[in-house]
Amino acid sequence: MNTWQQAALAAEIENQAQVPVLSLAASASVRPSRRLGRPTLIQMGSNIYEQVRCISAIVRSYHWRGVIAIYEDDAYGGNAEMLTLFSEALQRVGSEIEYHLSLPPISSLSDPRESVYQELLKLLSTQSRVFIVLQSSLPMATHLFQEARRMDFMGKDSAWIITDSISSFLDSMDTSVIPYMEGALGIKSYYSKSNRPFLEFSAQFQKNFKSENPEENNTQPGIHALRADDSIAVIARALERLASDDTNTPKMMLKNILARNFSGLSGNIIFEGGDLSNSNSLLFRIINVVRTGYKELDFWTQDLDNPFRREGRDKNSSRNTTKVLDGPVIWPGYLIKRVPKGWEMPTDAKPLKIGIPAKTSFDKFVKVDEAEAEADKRYSGFCIDIFREVLKILEQNYSLPYEFHPVIGTYDELVDFVYNKVITPISSL
Known part of the structure; x- marks a missing residue:
C-alpha cells in the first residue's frame, strides 16, 4: 500500500482476526501503530x-x-x-x-x-x-x-x-x-552499500531489472526493494518458529514477527513497541x-x-x-558559489511593506504628514532618514521597491502587524 493511512485501514479490517499487516509506507507518528490502537499493524517504512x-x-x-x-x-x-x-x-x-x-x-x-x-x-x-x-x-x-x-x-x-x-x-x-x-x-x-549481502542482492536485482527494463540506465535497488526483502525475511523467520510451536495461530505469528531481531539489507531489524526501531x-x-x-x-x-x-x-x-x-x-x-537567499526579491508589483507608527510622542524620530502631496516628504524624521540611507547602499546591488504603511496603535500592535503580514493597517480595522 502506498500510504500509512491505507495500511492502517487494512489493519482495522484484520484486527479482529489478529492477522499481522507489514507496511512499507512512511508513517507520521513517533510510534504510530501502538498509539493508534492497531496492534497488528507493523511499521517497516521510514518515519x-x-x-x-x-x-x-x-x-x-x-x-x-x-x-x-x-x-x-x-x-x-x-x-x-x-x-x-x-x-x-x-x-x-x-x-x-x-x-x-x-x-x-x-x-x-x-x-x-x-x-x-x-x-x-x-x-x-x-x-x-x-x-x-x-x-x-x-x-x-x-x-x-x-x-x-x-x-x-x-x-x-x-x-x-x-x-x-x-x-x-x-x-x-x-x-x-x-x-x-x-x-x-x-x-x-x-543503508550500507558495502556489505556482502547487499552486494549479492544488488547484483541479482540489477540483472533482473535490466532484463525487464533494457532501456533504463538506473538499475540500482532502492530502499523499498531492500525493505521488501527484509519483510519477507521477517515473515520467513517467524514461520520457521511457528512450525516448531504447537500454538499455530495468527496471534502467535504476530508475536514471532515482533520477536525477530537480525541484520537485514536495510539495516538492523529490531521491533520496539510494534514498530521498526531507529537503531x-x-x-x-x-x-x-x-x-x-x-x-x-x-x-x-x-x-x-x-x-x-x-x-x-x-x-x-x-x-x-x-x-x-x-x-x-x-x-x-x-548556483554553486553561494547559498540561495530562499526568498523572492521585492518588485514594483510586490514591494517591501514597511510598517511605521503614525502617531508618536516625539516626531523627530518618525513623523507622518498625510497632508503632504509628495510621498518623499510625507514621511520624515531620524529613523526614516537612516532607513533611506541604508537603502541607498543596498540598492547598489539590489532593486528594493518599498511602501510605507502608517499604523495607528501601540508599538506591540505595530510589531504584530509586521509579524502577521497583515495588509490592512490597524487604523482601518
Missing part, C-alpha cells in the same frame, strides 16, 4: 517524524526563516499530523511554514499538468522560495517539478528539499525525469540531485545537537547544525 527533524536541521543550517510545504493529499486525513510535526520542528530552529500547498491525489485528476499549474499559481504571491516536498507519489512529483521549472520557481535564489517518498526512487527512476529535479536536496534512508546511528543520507542522478553530501544522525556527520569521520566526531552541509551543493539555476 516522517525523523525526516522533518532532518529537514528542519538543514533549514537551520542555511538560516532560512520561512518555507513553503508541498504535499500530495492522501485523501485519508494523514496530512494534518504531518504538518503539525513539521511546523513544531521548524519552530524549534527559528523558522516557520509561510504557506502549505496541498495537491489533489493524482488518481483524481484528468489533467495533472494543468492542475499542478493552477496550484502553483497560488505561490506567486508568497515571498519564501524554500520549497519542501513533504509527501508525494512519483508521478505527481514529476509533474510538480516540470511545472515548477517552467514557471521559474527553480530560479537561482530558490531551494527545494525532497523527502524519502521521492528520493528513494532516484536509483531506478526514468533518467529523463531527473534533470527537472536538478538542484534539489534530498533525504534518503541510510541505526546514521538515519539518512543527504543528497543533491544533479543532471546525471545524484551525489551524496552528508549524513544525518539522531544526535539532537550535532546531527550532521561526514562519511569516513570518526563516529565520535560530528558537525554543528549552524554549519552548512558538506558540498559543494549545486542549487537550482546551477
Whole structure:
C-alpha cells in the first residue's frame, strides 16, 4: 500500500482476526501503530517524524526563516499530523511554514499538468522560495517539478528539499525525469552499500531489472526493494518458529514477527513497541540531485545537537547544525558559489511593506504628514532618514521597491502587524 493511512485501514479490517499487516509506507507518528490502537499493524517504512527533524536541521543550517510545504493529499486525513510535526520542528530552529500547498491525489485528476499549474499559481504571491516536498507519489512529483521549472520557481535564489517518498526512487527512476529535479536536496534512508549481502542482492536485482527494463540506465535497488526483502525475511523467520510451536495461530505469528531481531539489507531489524526501531546511528543520507542522478553530501544522525556527520569521520566526531552541509551543493539555476537567499526579491508589483507608527510622542524620530502631496516628504524624521540611507547602499546591488504603511496603535500592535503580514493597517480595522 502506498500510504500509512491505507495500511492502517487494512489493519482495522484484520484486527479482529489478529492477522499481522507489514507496511512499507512512511508513517507520521513517533510510534504510530501502538498509539493508534492497531496492534497488528507493523511499521517497516521510514518515519516522517525523523525526516522533518532532518529537514528542519538543514533549514537551520542555511538560516532560512520561512518555507513553503508541498504535499500530495492522501485523501485519508494523514496530512494534518504531518504538518503539525513539521511546523513544531521548524519552530524549534527559528523558522516557520509561510504557506502549505496541498495537491489533489493524482488518481483524481484528468489533467495533472494543468492542475499542478493552477496550484502553483497560488505561490506567486508568497515571498519564501524554500520549497519542501513533504509527501508525494512519483508521478505527481514529476509533474510538480516540470511545472515548477517552467514557471521559474527553480530560479537561482530558490531551494527545494525532497523527502524519502521521492528520493528513494532516484536509483531506478526514468533518467529523463531527473534533470527537472536538478538542484534539489534530498533525504534518503541510510543503508550500507558495502556489505556482502547487499552486494549479492544488488547484483541479482540489477540483472533482473535490466532484463525487464533494457532501456533504463538506473538499475540500482532502492530502499523499498531492500525493505521488501527484509519483510519477507521477517515473515520467513517467524514461520520457521511457528512450525516448531504447537500454538499455530495468527496471534502467535504476530508475536514471532515482533520477536525477530537480525541484520537485514536495510539495516538492523529490531521491533520496539510494534514498530521498526531507529537503531541505526546514521538515519539518512543527504543528497543533491544533479543532471546525471545524484551525489551524496552528508549524513544525518539522531544526535539532537550535532546531527550532521561526514562519511569516513570518526563516529565520535560530528558537525554543528549552524554549519552548512558538506558540498559543494549545486542549487537550482546551477548556483554553486553561494547559498540561495530562499526568498523572492521585492518588485514594483510586490514591494517591501514597511510598517511605521503614525502617531508618536516625539516626531523627530518618525513623523507622518498625510497632508503632504509628495510621498518623499510625507514621511520624515531620524529613523526614516537612516532607513533611506541604508537603502541607498543596498540598492547598489539590489532593486528594493518599498511602501510605507502608517499604523495607528501601540508599538506591540505595530510589531504584530509586521509579524502577521497583515495588509490592512490597524487604523482601518
